[in-house]
Amino acid sequence: MINILMIEDDPEFAELLSEYLSQFDIKVTNYEDPFLGLSAGVKKFDLVILDLTLPGMDGLEVCEELVRKYDIPVIISSARSDINDKVQSFELGAYDYLPKPYDPKEMYARIMAILNRVNKGEGKGSAVNASKSDFEIKGDTIYYKGEALSLTPAEFEVLSLLVKNQGITQSREQIINSSATMSIDSQGKSLDVIISKIRSKLGDNKRIQAVRGVGYKLV
Helix, strand or coil: CEEEEEECCCHHHHHHHHHHHHCCCEEEEEECCHHHHHCCCHHHCCEEEECCCCCCCCHHHHHHHHHHHHCCCEEEEECCCCHHHHHHHHHHCCCEEEECCCCHHHHHHHHHHHHHHHHHHHCCCCCCCCCCCCEEEECCEEEECCEECCCCHHHHHHHHHHHHCCCCCEEHHHHHHCCCCHHHCCCCCCHHHHHHHHHHHHCCCCCEEEECCCEEEEC
């Protein structure tokens, strides 16, 4: 059984997600109070689903404490769509950011993708081990083969998601939903154009592969 800690102050939302995930042998334990969640024995859980708007303590603070103290995978589940919240979440070490509302099927897919990656020994935290990848994320910068890439906010969001899920296909919907800037990018770039720009900056068209009818993956 997979044990998930959820810190979410909307009990109806938490119950709905919990009921859906239970069919996959996933047990969700929710705390509406972030202080109670942090004192619930975090080490016994496999992953945390974390809201950002919480009573008494901002979710970003909770995320920082979870990653720093317990080095546990965190998925942000929030209605807050500010790009600064997304960027800061990843800077703090969150594995993923899923904007509300979303289909529980997508949350399940992201949970399994993250746990599969962790179980394969890729480790936890916001940086991908350089011994296993040519990419490394440090704060709001992505390094490729040791060199910092000059990326627009939309390019950073897209490549960051692909790096964190290296080898796992990300649907077009997942990529677009994970980005707060893509739809309002100053040049109106589509996802395909953004991917093309990233490939150009990598100097390698083969690192990001298109999966016909689905999306893209980083290989």
